[in-house]
Amino acid sequence: MKPASTLEVWLRGPLPEIPALLQPVAHALLQAREEVEKIAEGFPNEKLWERPVGVASVGFHLQHLTGVLDRLFTYAKGDMLSPSQLEWLTNEGKPQAGQASFEELFQHFSQQIDQALAQLIATDASTLLEVRGVGRAQIPSTVLGLLFHAAEHTQRHVGQLLVTVAVVKG
Numbered sequence: 001m002k003p004a005s006t007l008e009v010w011l012r013g014p015l016p017e018i019p020a021l022l023q024p025v026a027h028a029l030l031q032a033r034e035e036v037e038k039i040a041e042g043f044p045n046e047k048l049w050e051r052p053v054g055v056a057s058v059g060f061h062l063q064h065l066t067g068v069l070d071r072l073f074t075y076a077k078g079d080m081l082s083p084s085q086l087e088w089l090t091n092e093g094k095p096q097a098g099q100a101s102f103e104e105l106f107q108h109f110s111q112q113i114d115q116a117l118a119q120l121i122a123t124d125a126s127t128l129l130e131v132r133g134v135g136r137a138q139i140p141s142t143v144l145g146l147l148f149h150a151a152e153h154t155q156r157h158v159g160q161l162l163v164t165v166a167v168v169k170g
Contacts, residue, residue, distance in 0.1 A: 009027045009031040009034065015030075018117070018120050019123060019124075019125045020125075021125055021144070022120045022123060022128075025120060026117055026120050029116055029117065029150075029151060029154060032065070032113070032154045033109070033110055035158050036109060036161065037106065037110075039161070039162060039165045040103060043165065043169070045101045047169070048100075048101070048102060052167045055160075055164060056093065057093065057164070058102065058165055059095065060092060061157050061158075061160060061161040061164060062099075062106065062109055063088070063091070063092045063093065063105060063108075064092050065112075065154055065158070065161070066105070067089055068150065068153055068157075069112045069113065069116055069150055069154060070088070071089070072147070072149060072153070073116050073119050073146070073147070075135075076119070076123075076132055076143050120147070127143050130142060132145075
């Protein structure tokens with residue numbers, strides 16, 4: 001049998017304090033953090049904003065991972081986006097102060113995961129099917145739908161990030 005640390009996060013068992021129905025969301029976010037952390041080591045920062053064959057840059061993916069988690073979890077709380085969240089969205093894909101290296105961008109992403117986990121812990125399972133509006137148009141979703149999509153979207157972009165890193169590192 002493999003040691004727990006070599007197993008994917010979802011195979012390591014339940015996470016304390018996370019409601020049972022939200023365990024898959026937490027597992028996916030923690031798995032994403034581990035995978036991104038592995039590729040951070042030795043990443044050449046001069047390649048952070050390269051767009052091989054026109055695809056999104058490594059920097060964009062790291063900013064987008066952070067921003068989408070923040071936005072979807074905000075909607076799950078029933079809140080609208082703040083001016084700073086809208087500014088982050090506008091600037092995704094552009095170099096910003098405090099985001100000059102893979103490590104700095106990873107730290108923003110990691111902190112956003114910590115905030116998401118804290119929100120999962122605080123989420124009352126009886127609210128999971130409550131309707132929440134998405135965006136200015138207030139397109140209807142549910143708390144569970146938003147949290148699940150946050151996990152799914154994170155995993156999708158981590159996959160894209162892994163491929164882009166492999167390409168730009170050559």
